[in-house]
Amino acid sequence: MTSRAANDWSEARIEALRRRYPGKFAGEEVIFGHVHPGDRIFVGTACGEPQYLMQALMRYVEAHPKAFLDAEVIHVWTLGVAPYADERFKDNFRLNSFFIGNSTRQAVGRGAADYTPIFLSQVPHLLRSGREPVDVAMIQVSPPDDHGYVSLGISVDIVKAAVEAASLVVAQVNPRMPRVHGDTFLHVEEIDYLVFHEEPLLEFEARAPDDVVQRIGRHVARLVEDGDTIQVGYGSIPNAVLTALKDKKHLGVHSELLTDGIVELIRCGAIDNSRKTLDRGKTVASFCMGKPSTYEFLHDNPSIEFRTVDYTNDPRIISAQERMTAINSALEVDLTGQTTAESVGHTFWSGIGGHADFMRGAVLSRGGKTIVALPSTAENGTISRIAPFLKEGAGATLIRGDVQYVITEYGIAYLHGKNIRERAMSLIAIAHPKFRPELVEAARQHRLIYRDQAFIPGKHGEYPxxxxxxxxxxxxxxxxxxxxxxxxxxxxxxxxxxxxxxxxxxxxxxxxxxxxxxxxxxxxxxxxxxxxxxxxxxxxxxxxxxxxxxxxxxxxxxxxxxxxxxxxxxxxxxxxxxxxxxxxxxxxxxxxxxxxxxxxxxxxxxxxxxxxxxxxxxxxxxxxxxxxxxxxxxxxx
Structure with a gap:
């Protein structure tokens, strides 16, 4: 919601809201008293996480350490501090995440939290069917309108399904939350308790594009054509390459995630959604991570629609969008075309998320493209992201048939329909030059390329x-x-x-x-x-x-x-x-x-x-x- 609209929420208006819905307001002691030992507690996603509500819950637990034990916290992604993953609360909470972020990675790594690998498009059914029960849903919403409807705002994804499945729904009402069009609305009667608290929404700012990212972006721009419908995945790389698309025309958006970069392309006219097969004229996404100006852009904007992930991420819906171009990153790509976006060897790093949903949907789209964009190295240039084979223990997020294009700062490798030898040589050609000799040697040893394959190392053989x-x-x-x-x-x-x-x-x-x-x-x-x-x-x-x-x-x-x-x-x-x-x-x-x-x-x-x-x-x-x-x-x- 705009800052001016947020300021309109005076104490008098809040009091009027209390009188209108008296049964929806109660003290925190009363509200959290409805949480029982062993309950499964859903928490809203990413920048839509109800920060005050979670802090209040932690205060309640500190004051009543035995009030409830062995609760399971369910969520997609936490950008906040994730206090429920703290060692102090190990007897009260155990985290179960569908995606791993910075604040929960260590807990998952030491076995103090759980990760559930699943296509994000399937999570709503998992919740609604009761296979993953939800006892309590803690969410964040906009204030209700004159008709009693609140908006889930920047986080619809699996939140709506969690609300529908939960026995108890507690909503933090935040005037800073924008009212977003689409499948975002709940009536106050669907919520058990309202906790009014205004605070800034969590923000996510992708790193400024450096030279490597700019070069990757230029290569991506060669593949994205005017009139394409695009999806952009998690991470700083996919979001940053959007800056290279500013000269495109009539782009559409059907994406899980809406970012600052997408909004900038809408503002400059590159995105108008006029050529989309489905939802023509609408930017369709499921949740947003960005800065306040992006959230303000979403507020009451009829050209933006947020839908649940069982719509946005459904490969059948994605494939029905003609010329669907999915742009995602990866942690590692091997010389046969397998990629992992979820783990570094045996270490769980992120998750499946919507990565595979969109890439597989785009493969089936008429004129669609799947693009994996990544820097050629990691760990300050000490590790090649292009490897002979995925590290032991790594999950193959995308199999060989899913990937059409791989892009690094050194160029584009087109893999679709290529044999293993051709794939290996194409990927070696876009690896960092200092790692190419060892990649060639490994490929020779494993019979991926000709045993007598020639190669010139160093600057003399570096593609100009x-x-x-x-x-x-x-x-x-x-x-x-x-x-x-x-x-x-x-x-x-x-x-x-x-x-x-x-x-x-x-x-x-x-x-x-x-x-x-x-x-x-x-x-x-x-x-x-x-x-x-x-x-x-x-x-x-x-x-x-x-x-x-x-x-x-x-x-x-x-x-x-x-x-x-x-x-x-x-x-x-x-x-x-x-x-x-x-x-x-x-x-x-x-x-x-x-x-x-x-x-x-x-x-x-x-x-x-x-x-x-x-x-x-x-x-x-x-x-x-x-x-x-x-x-x-x-x-x-």
């Missing part, structure tokens, strides 16, 4: 992402010019075998048409400081096609480079060769080279003509049907 550029040829064809990657072997194999025999002969000046793995490695695994291979690529990340390839190898003695290139037959005469040579010339000059050398068959008039058009100072010598060319850059700009 900054050289990627998009060009439009004279015929209007848009091509991506980029250096070759170690994961490009399948693309280059298709390229070479798609060339006609004449084009192959012109490129290699031999009658050999085969291109086995051993030979392909010479083009794919290169020392970028001594040679360069530039590919002309068309198509999206998930369906790249190499239509042209240019390369040079540096002769350090003469400060020149030997030049060669080839273009697919059906893409010749479209300006691709011109763009390749222009770009290679630019790169060669940056390296301080003086010119190119090349060998061209006399009958290869197209290549000779193209080189002549470049305006090089050219010397040529005919040696048995082959032109030997020396081309000096001179003063050519």
């Amino acid at each position: 992402e900054h050289l990627e550029t998009r060009r439009t040829t004279r015929t209007g064809l848009s091509v991506l010019l980029r250096p070759v990657k170690i994961s490009d072997e399948p693309l280059l194999k298709d390229f070479f075998y798609s060339l006609s025999q004449r084009s192959m002969q012109r490129r290699f000046m031999s009658e050999r048409w085969d291109m086995p793995h051993e030979r392909l490695q010479d083009f794919v695994v290169i020392d970028y400081t001594k040679e360069m291979v530039i590919l002309a690529v068309v198509g999206d990340v998930d369906h790249e096609q190499v239509v042209g390839m240019g390369q040079y190898a540096i002769n350090e003695a003469s400060h020149t480079a030997e030049l060669a290139f080839a273009v697919l037959d059906e893409f010749q005469n479209k300006g691709i060769g011109w763009e390749l040579i222009n770009f290679l010339t630019y790169l060669a000059k940056r390296e301080g080279l003086l010119g190119f050398t090349a060998e061209v068959l006399v009958e290869n008039r197209p290549m000779l003509h193209l080189l002549e058009k470049m305006g090089f100072d050219m010397e040529r010598r005919n040696d048995g049907g082959v032109w030997e060319l020396r081309m000096s850059f001179g003063d050519r700009s």
Whole structure:
């Protein structure tokens, strides 16, 4: 609720509320006297946690330590101090959480609290069916309107199901809680006791995007298209990458979590929900974690609807949203494509949450995408998040078939439909460079890749992402010019075998048409400081096609480079060769080279003509049907 609306709640209004609902108000001693030993107590989620109510409960327990014992506290996620997990109250409470946060991780780790792994979409049914009984629900709501309805505000998720299942419902009425549209409303008659207490809502502020996150965000932005419906998961990485989507148009939101980043995209117009298949025109979420300005934005905003998680997280609902793009993070990804977002080895770290619900729903969505975005390292760069295999004891939150894209600051690995060898090479290519040698060696040992897979460690083999550029040829064809990657072997194999025999002969000046793995490695695994291979690529990340390839190898003695290139037959005469040579010339000059050398068959008039058009100072010598060319850059700009 806006701060001005909160200030409108004078003592007189509160007293009027007491007179209107006299049976709903009682002293804390009376209210907590209804809690019995062994009861299961549900506590509202995350930023919607009723802080004052929980503090009052702790005071009651301290004053009456034997009033109730062995109570079970049930919740999704606590951002507060979680006093019920304190060692002092071990005889009174035991926590059972569907998700693990910072305030409860240690308690779970030492066995003093429990974690229940479950898809969050299934929790409401678990509560309503009585399989997980709820005796007491302690929640936070907005003040009632003239019709007696309160709003669950920023936390609907499983809260509404808990209220419906509970025998006793105690609500902290907080004027700071916004009234949010959607499935958020309860009538006062559904609540047993109201405890009026105004206090700031808990806040969650994601860390400011650093260089790593910004690079990840730029890669994510390449995959998110105008008109997509997006979901963003927990954590600072997914929320921070939203800043890279500000130039998108007509995005929609169907998400479990609404964050500051989503609200910023609504404010700037990138999100308008105008192309959604379901709930068109509405931003749909289940709970919110953010700052006060975000909560104020939600208040009485008809474009925002909060629904229970058995709707927002239902894979069937998610899959019905066309072009559903799920963006989530992970703790670790292995070279086969398995990911864990819930544990670090044997240590439970977070939980399943809605991660798997959304990723599996998006896989089934027409035009949908699943994106796992994570930094390449953890623990200040000492651990690679891309590993040969998940650590022993880790839970596979997503199996190999769930993951389509993995993104680190070093690029995008597209895994869908790829075999294990291709997956491993793609993931090694986006791992942190200092960990790539050991990943290659481990992959060799476990037969994930070729036993003779070549690799160049260190800076010499580090992919120069900054050289990627998009060009439009004279015929209007848009091509991506980029250096070759170690994961490009399948693309280059298709390229070479798609060339006609004449084009192959012109490129290699031999009658050999085969291109086995051993030979392909010479083009794919290169020392970028001594040679360069530039590919002309068309198509999206998930369906790249190499239509042209240019390369040079540096002769350090003469400060020149030997030049060669080839273009697919059906893409010749479209300006691709011109763009390749222009770009290679630019790169060669940056390296301080003086010119190119090349060998061209006399009958290869197209290549000779193209080189002549470049305006090089050219010397040529005919040696048995082959032109030997020396081309000096001179003063050519």
